[in-house]
Amino acid sequence: MKEVAIVGAGIHKFGRFPDESPIQIALEAVRMALQDANIPWKAIEMAYCARCYLPASTGARIGAALGKTGISIIDVESACASGAVAIRQGVLAIQSGACDVCVVVGVEKMPRGFMEPTTLGFEPWQVYMGLTTNPSYWAMNARRHMHEYGITEMHIAKVAYKNHRNSVHNPYAMYQKAFTMEEILNSPVVCSPTRLLEICAPNEGAAALVLCASEKAHKYTSKPITIAACVHSLPLYASDFRGPIYQLSAKVSNPNPGVVSAKKAYEQAGISPKDVSVAEVQDTDAFNELIHYEELGFCGPGESGRLIDEGATEIGGRIPVNASGGLISKGEPIGASHVGQMVDLVWQLRGQNGPRQVANARVGLGLVTGAMGHSAITIIKR
């Protein structure tokens, strides 16, 4: 199989930008990625645009502002995993020989507050009955896991504490503020056991990558980053209860989508969990990060509380997770979130992340999970 490399990475800060259109936000990320790869837009052969909340053909609008070169630009949607699926399409396009160089851009501009339920796929009856608070599904997942394995509210708060502290060094994060454990535990409860400072905000932002067939990457960079795996799965029957779900079998037991994706990704990359130097995972709520430790094999089932207690996932720990500050501090512009994870991991592997740099990072892993159980993982190596 043809190898694919990342030769350029760019980002527009995540946050709220009332004076910028989504196209302007995306353009900043794409231009930064093109400049990073030292490649002009007119040399780009294809592009994929990940977005959920923006209008049809957003990618075409971004492309138009860069110059109408006539290339194929396709919008991609798969809930919170949209960015990963766009990267995957870029990888497949290069592997198929359809192109040698392509751009992947993720962008979103989302309103403040809980996500609009009908866009998420909730039906009118769920809206009327009040079953549309997206984080409530994460909270119910957390409550069940706590019941089965003894994870505590303190473990959850420790994840938020770590990620907020890491965010201080990330100029692209929406919130760059450390909080004390007391402040986190005293922040208002959103959906028990989840608190305000343990949850991410839907917001605005963009991130972009330039992908290139590895055999030609030397034309653009002396430090190509190889995409070792990029996988996407939907959940097996009865394996996930993320909204807008309203029922789940009590009889059938299947592995979580994260477990399935992790197995596929490690196989594709030819590595095991202990080979991962640094990971960015979907901490839409702090508890979710704990579940991902277990799904990714950073610890055994039910042992994620111990892992955070040991400090293993801090910068400087055995397996640093969300050194960027995670989505808890960056916010989650859905189309852009995974591409943003990968931009930060590219910088980690190039050793250019300053105070949040993980020493000698060789292998980076990004994971996203979303509505309908969309699950995706990208693994990169140098």
Place this chain on the structure above:
Amino acid sequence: MPGNEKAQKKQVPIKEGFFTMPLSPLENVRLNGSKCRKCGEVFLGKAIGCENCGSADMEELPLSKRGKLYTYTVIEHRPPGDYKGPDPFVPFGEGFVELPEGLRIVAPLTESKNLKIGMDLELVVHKLFEDANGNEVIAYKFKPV
């Protein structure tokens, strides 16, 4: 005298296929489900196809009124969208209720305090609101026994 007669309001289900009919009296109404004739998996309402085995061969199965709380949270803020619950908003429990038919369904709970995984719950079928045509829209929730 016709003028004194109170117009009989019509009851309509919040989602077609979710309840046994008729919708009156409410205390006799149960949740209705579908059972796959091929693999036996059970779904709330009228299932189009079996998510487990792909079969379209379904039979109707009225669901038990009693269940157990599998997991829960408390909705502390008004849910997004056109929520038809009390205004001003009152926090409420939300949970997955495990029914003996082998199915867990998401439901509002009548209580927001003293919820406990494994507790026994009972179905409450109730009028949630009146729609634009003056129909009573019938919904469900669960209350601790």
